[in-house]
Amino acid sequence: MTDMTRNAGKKAGPTRRGALALAGAAIGSGAITGFPTIWAQNIRNITLRQAGTGVSGLNAIAEQCKKDTGITLQLTVMDTDALAQRAATQARSFDIADIEYMTIKKVYPVGNMQAIDRKRITNADKIVPIFTTGRLTPTSNIAQGTAPHTVGFVANKTATAFQPQQTDWMTLIPTIYNADTLGIRPDLISRPIRNWKDLVDPAFKGKASILNIPGIGIMDAAMVMESLGQLRYADKGNMTRAEIDRTTAFLMEQKRAGQFRAFWKTFDESVNLMASGEVIIQSMWSPAVAAVRSRGIACTYQPLEEGYRAWGGGLGIAKHVSGLELDAAYEYLNWYLSGWTGAYLNRQGYYSAVLDTAKNFMSPAEWDFWMEGKPAAVDILAPDGKLMEKAGTVRDGGSFTERMGAVACWNSVMSEDRYMVQKWNEFIAS
Amino acid sequence: MRDVELVAVTKRYGSALAVDGIDLAIPEGSYTCLLGPSGCGKTSTLRMIAGHEMVSEGEILLAGRNVTTLPPAQRGTAMMFQSYALFPHLSARDNVAFGLRMRGVAKAERLRRADEFLDLVHLGPLADRLPAQLSGGQQQRVALARALITEPRVLLLDEPLSALDPFLRAKMREELKRLQRELGISFIHVTHSQEEAMALADLAVVMDHGRIVQAAPPRQIFERPASAFVARFIGGHNVLARGAQAISIRTDRCRLDDGAEGPRHHGHVRAVEYLGAAMRIVVVAEDGTEAEAMLPDSTPPIALGEAATLTWNAADEHALAA
Amino acid sequence: MRGAVTSWLLAAPLALVLAVFLVVPLFVLVVVSFYDYDSVRLIPDFVFTNYIEVFGSMVTWRTYAKTFSFAATVWVITLLIGFWIAYYLAFVIEGTGKRTLLFLICTIPFWTSNLIRMIAWVPFLGRNGLLNRALVGSGAIDQPLEFLLFSDFAVILAFVHLYTLFMVVPIFNTMMRIDRRLIEAAVDAGAGFWRVLWHVILPLCKPGIAIGSIFVIVLVMGDFATVRLMSGGQSASVGLMISNQISLLQYPAAAANAVVLLAVVLMMVAAILRVVDIRKEL
DSSP, X not given: XXXXXXXXXXXXXXXXXXXXXXXXXXXXXXXXXXXXXXXXXXXHTOEEEEEEOTTTOOHXXXXXXXXXXXXXXXXXXXXXXXXXXXXXHOGGGOSEEXXXXXXXXXXXXXXXXXXXXXXXOTTGGGSOGGGTTSOSSTTSOOOEXXXXXXXXXXXXXXXXXXXXXXXXXXXXXXXXXXXXXXXXXXXXXXXXXXXXXXXXXXXXXXXXXXXXXXXXXXXXXXXXXXXHTSOOOSOTTSOXXXXXXXXXXHHHHHHHTTOEEEEEOSHHHHHHHHHTTSOSEXXXXXXXXXXXXXXXXXXXXXXXTTOEEEEEEEEEEXXXXXXXXXXXXXXXXXXXXXXXXXXXXXXXXXXXXXXHHHHHTSOHHHHHHHTTOOOOSSOEEOTTSOEEEOTTOOOTTOSHHXXXXXXXXXXXXXXXXXXXXXXHHHHHHO | OEEEEXXXXXXXXXXXXXXXXXXXXXXXXXXXXXXXXXXXXXXHHHHHHHTSSOOSEEEEEETTEEOTTSOGGGTTEEEEBTTBOOOTTSOXXXXXXXXXXXXXXXXXXXXXXXXXXXXXXXXGGXXXXXXXXXXXXXXXXXXXXXXXXXXXXXXXXXXXXXXXXXHHHHHHXXXXXXXXXXXXXXXXXXXXXXXXXXXXXXXXXXXXXXXXXXXXXXXXXXXXXXXXXXXXXXXXXXXXXXTTEEEEEEGGGXXXXXXXXXXXXXXXXXXXXXXSSEEEEEEXXXXXXXXXXXXXXXXXXXXXXXXXXXXXXXXXXXXXXX | OHHHHHHHHHHHHHHHHHIIIIIHHHHHHHHHTTOEEOSSOEEOXXXXXXXXXXXXXHHHHHHHHHHHHXXXXXXXXXXXXXXXXXXXXXXIOOSHHHHHHHHHHHTGGGXXXXXXXXXXHHHHHSTTSHHHHHXXXXXXXXXOOGGGSSXXXXXXXXXXXXXXXXXXXXXXXXXXXXXXXXXXXXXXXXOOHHHHIIIIIHHHHHHHHHHHHHHHHHHHHHOOHHHHHHTTTOSOOHHHHHHHHHHTXXXXXXXXXXXXXXXXXXXXXXXXXXXXXXXXXX
C-alpha cells in the first residue's frame, strides 16, 4: 500500500494527465476492490509519459506494450525542434524521450536525461553495430555527421560528456533509423534520377523542394553540392563557416532562379506537396513516400549514387524517473527491443535496432522483401491490412545492407550551429 | 407667387399612411409653423419639402417650380436639423462653410462668407471651436448659419427649439423671427408647441393623422378653431356640448358666476392653480364634463371641492365643426 | 480614505493579472535577451551579442522590410475591403436581424482552425488546384498560374482572408454611431455620395479605422504560421525568424528579436494613435 500511496501522491496534480493516471492507478491497483497489491502487479499499473516525434509515436506500439507488459504509454507527439526544446527545458513533463541522436547531442549535456545501464538491457549485445561502433560491418566506413555511436555513450551514470568508445552507460537505446534520399514522382519525371544534383536540374524548375529544418536541409544541399562537384566537405555534418557560406549561397542562387516550389517542415507538408503535384522531386522521408503511394499516387524513394543521409532515434529516460517507474522504464525498453516493435517498424520501411528479434515476428516473405531486398513473394500488406506492395515488387534501394551500407552522412548538429542557422535564415529570407 | 405649394401630397411607409393627400400653399416670405402631436405627419411633410423623403403621391412646387423629384440641394431649400446635426469633426466655421465647399466655392471666399454668417448669428468669436465646445444655444446658431449660407429660398426647421431650456427658447424664438424678417425668406418650422407656433407663425398649420385640420394665421386659429381637436390642441379653450353641437369657449372668457345672464357650467372645484398673473381653476360638473377658467389674480381664494359655477357671454361661444 | 482603499481593491485583480501575465513575462523577455546561449543552454549573462546580431545582420533588415511590406499591403487591402463591408452593413442593410445574419456570414472563415483554413487553400490555388483547372478549362490561360500558391500573393491572400473581419468590426462600430442626420445634413448642403463619404463618414470612422489598423498591423507583424505555410516556406517574416530561433533553442536571440519587434510594433501603434484619437471610441 505504501507504494500505492507514493505513486498516488506523486501523480496527483493539477494536470489532467495526473488525474487520469491517478484514476488509472487506483482502479488498476485494486485499491477499490481491496485486493492486496504486489510488486509485479504494480509495474503493470505504471504509466510512462513518452514525448516523441510522429515517426515513432505510434498508438499501435502503445497498445501492444500495454498488452504485453501492462505498462501504459502516454504518447505526446511533436516535431523535432519542439521535442528538443521540451527535453532541454521541461524535463519533468515526460518520462521517456523518443528522440533522435542528433537531438540527444544537444540535449544530453543539459543534464535532464539519465544514463541507461547497458547491463539491464537484455538484447544490448544484439544491437546493430552502427549504434555501437559506427560500422555496419567491420570493414565499412564510418559516415559523416553525428554518427549515433559518437553520442550513444557516457563514462558513468552521472557524466554528461560523450565517450567515443562503447561503455556500459548509454544515452539512448536505439530503436529506429533509416536512410533518407530524394522522393520523386516517376509519373511526372521521364528521365532516370541517379544523383543528388538532379534536385537542382533546371528541368524541374519550380517543382523541387527541400526541407526547411536547417540542420538537415543544409546537408541535403551539401549532398547536392558534392554531387555537382562544386565542393568537397571534410564533414558535411560539421561544416566550416566557409563551407556554410558557400552552401547557403548556392541555395540562395537556386531559390532566386525559382528552382524551389516550396520548403517543407513537417511530414504532412511533404506528403501534400508531392501528392498535389506541386513538387515532383524533393528530399523526403520514407514513410512520407509510403503515404503518397497509399493515396494511389506514384512516388519513388530514389536511391542515389552518392548515398543516403541517415538518421536514427532511440529511447532515453528522463533524470527524474526513479524507483518503480524506472523499473517500468527498463521493462519497456527491453520490450521495445524484444521483436514485436522491431517487426512493426521494419514493416513500415524503417529499420529496427535488433534485427534478430524482429525477424521472429515477421513472415519469411516480409523479411525477404523488407530486409533482403528481394522481390515480394506475396502481396505485402501494411500493418492495417491494406495492400502496400504487390507481389513481385522490389523495395526501393534494395536490401538493408545496401541501404544502410550506403550512408554518406548522419543527421547532425554542427559546431557552427549558431552561424549555420543564421545563414539558413538568410537563405529563407532571401 | 407662392414659395411652397403642396398638391395632394401623400407619404406611405409600407402600408402605414404618414401623410394623407395634403394641399398647402405657403406665401412668399412668410413664417409657417407645422403644428401637431407626435405622429401627425408634420415632420414627414417637412422632410418631403426638403427632399430627404420622396413623396408617395402628389407634387411639391417651390417658387412655382416642380421639385418633387429633385435632390435636396437643387430645391432651393435648406434644413436645420433637430439637435442640429453639426459635423462633430469640423469647427463652427467649417460647419458653416460646408455648403459652399460642396458647391465648389474657393476656400478663402467660403471662409469669409462663413464668418459673415457667424457674425449674423453673433458667433463670430467662437468660429474656431468644435461643436462639442459650444453650448446648446451656440450650436443652434451654428446650425442656423450653416443652413442660411447657401441662401435658400425656404428654410426648413425641424423642432429647432426643443433642445433648449425655456429661457433660451424664448430668446431664440425672437431671433428666428428677426432673421426671417430681415432675410425676407420663408421659414417652415415644425413644432409640437402651440405656444411657439402662436408666437412665430404668420401661418399655422395644425395637423392630425396625416391631414391638415386647419391652416390659418394663429389669431384666427385661436379665435375660431376649426374642430374640437384644434381647440383642445392649441389650448386655452373649453370644449363643451351644446345639444348635438360642440362649442368652444376660451378659458379667459370664463368667469365665476356673477349673476349676469349667460351660459353656465356648474360643478365643484377640482383644481386651483396660481399662475402669477392669473389663476386657473378647473370645475367638474355632475356628469363629469370639465371646464376651466383663467381668472384674474385678484379673484378671492376658492377652496378645492367647493361648489362653483362658471359663466360666459353667449357671444363668445364658437361653434365647432363636427 | 475608505473610498481610496476600495478603489485600490477594485483595481487590484486586474493589476495583479496584468503584472503576472504581462509585466513579469515582458521583464523576463528583456532579461533573457541579454543572456548568452549555446546550442542547448541559456547562460545567464549580460551581453549585447544578441542585439548586435539582430541589428548587424542584413537578414534582419531584409526580413523587416518584407514584413513591413506584408503589413502595408494587407493593411491597404483589408482597409479597402473592410471599409466597404462595414459600409454595406451599416448604411445599406436595414434591419437588425438581417445585419446580424450577414455579420454571422462574415465570421464563417473563423469557424474552423487557422491551420485548416490555410491548408484548404492548397487544393484551391495549387498548380492542379480548382482555380487553375477552371481557368485552363475555360481557355483563359494555357499554363497553370504558379504564383497563386507558395508566393507572396498567397500569403497576402490568406492574411486578407483572415484579418478583414478585424477591420470590419471596429469600422462598422464607428459607422453605427454616426448620426444619420449628419449624412442628411451633408446631402442637404449639396454633397453627393462620394463627398458625404469623404467629408463626413470617413473622418468620423477614423477611430474605427485606427483600431482596425492596429489589429491588422499587429497581427501581420507578429505572424509566422501564415507566412510559412502560404509562402511554402519561401518568404520570411519577423515572427517566423523568431519562431525559427525558438525552435532551435536560441532563446536569447529570439528574445532580443522579440524585444525589437515589440518596440517596432509599439512605435507603429503610437504613430497610429498620434494621427487618430481613438479615446473617443472607448
